[in-house]
Amino acid sequence: MQGLSIIMTRTFLIRALGALMLCLLTLPARAQEGEGALKNIPPKGIAVDELIQRFASKEKEFKLAREEYTWTQSVKVQTLEGNSVDGEYQQVFDVLFDDKGKRIELIKFAPQNTLSRIDMTKEDLDDIEKRMPFTMTIDDLPLYDVKYLGQQQEDELNCYVFDLNPKKIDKGQRYFEGRIWVDDHDFQIVKTYGKNVPDLVKAKKGEENLFPRFTTWREQIDGKYWFPTYTKVDDNLHYMMGDIHIRQVVKYENYRRFGSKTRILYEGQEIKGAEDQKNGDKEAK
Numbered sequence: 001m002q003g004l005s006i007i008m009t010r011t012f013l014i015r016a017l018g019a020l021m022l023c024l025l026t027l028p029a030r031a032q033e034g035e036g037a038l039k040n041i042p043p044k045g046i047a048v049d050e051l052i053q054r055f056a057s058k059e060k061e062f063k064l065a066r067e068e069y070t071w072t073q074s075v076k077v078q079t080l081e082g083n084s085v086d087g088e089y090q091q092v093f094d095v096l097f098d099d100k101g102k103r104i105e106l107i108k109f110a111p112q113n114t115l116s117r118i119d120m121t122k123e124d125l126d127d128i129e130k131r132m133p134f135t136m137t138i139d140d141l142p143l144y145d146v147k148y149l150g151q152q153q154e155d156e157l158n159c160y161v162f163d164l165n166p167k168k169i170d171k172g173q174r175y176f177e178g179r180i181w182v183d184d185h186d187f188q189i190v191k192t193y194g195k196n197v198p199d200l201v202k203a204k205k206g207e208e209n210l211f212p213r214f215t216t217w218r219e220q221i222d223g224k225y226w227f228p229t230y231t232k233v234d235d236n237l238h239y240m241m242g243d244i245h246i247r248q249v250v251k252y253e254n255y256r257r258f259g260s261k262t263r264i265l266y267e268g269q270e271i272k273g274a275e276d277q278k279n280g281d282k283e284a285k
Contacts, residue, residue: 079117133252134176215232
């Protein structure tokens with residue numbers, strides 16, 4: 001009986017060690033990227049409602065400021081079967097202004113779309129353009145329930161953490177649902193995690209337009225505002241016919257403020273008149 005006891009003890013220890021190793025291997029990726037523990041403590045020297053108003057006001061400033069910038073954006077969407085990529089959509093484009101000061105997108109690279117199990121819908125493209133680089137402005141506040149969760153370290157930043165949920169879903173409208181991290185110094189969003197809702201499903205017609213969870217990180221540009229620079233998706237979409245593993249990366253690079261010192265180039269050629277238009281608008285003000 002003693003030998004059996006030893007065997008059972010060893011078996012228990014091996015299983016316990018295996019379970020511990022599994023836990024270590026499956027820690028959330030965010031915790032391995034410089035994210036500290038979420039602490040349920042109140043904001044420092046400011047009421048929660050005032051904090052929400054303050055960061056939402058700063059977000060509106062940022063949203064307006066970003067409209068004065070140009071940048072290069074790259075998008076890669078992949079579907080996977082096991083560990084193998086079986087379809088890919090890719091595009092690289094410059095977000096610029098034309099000679100009348102109107103926002104335009106000039107495609108630099110767009111290989112053949114090989115996605116076969118999913119489509120890139122209008123909603124997908126709109127999400128990439130408008131909702132993955134999510135802003136929570138003072139104008140958006142009435143649409144959302146905003147819940148303060150506490151404080152958390154993101155690399156070297158101390159952040160206030162909030163969960164956002166749309167108060168209602170109006171037909172034809174899309175919303176963000178998830179979590180944001182707000183820097184406690186600049187009162188701007190520095191990280192976003194969640195998904196865009198609602199999923200669009202018409203079961204009787206067999207139509208499903210599902211949307212993945214994503215994380216968007218921001219970096220400080222020009223020493224003032226925090227701009228989205230990287231969005232990552234690694235999710236399984238649960239279709240009625242089966243799950244589809246999707247990976248996606250969106251990069252926002254080469255931010256440049258649009259003005260007299262900025263030359264807008266496309267394929268090596270300067271777009272004439274754009275600076276004069278912008279400067280003329282400023283002088284008119």
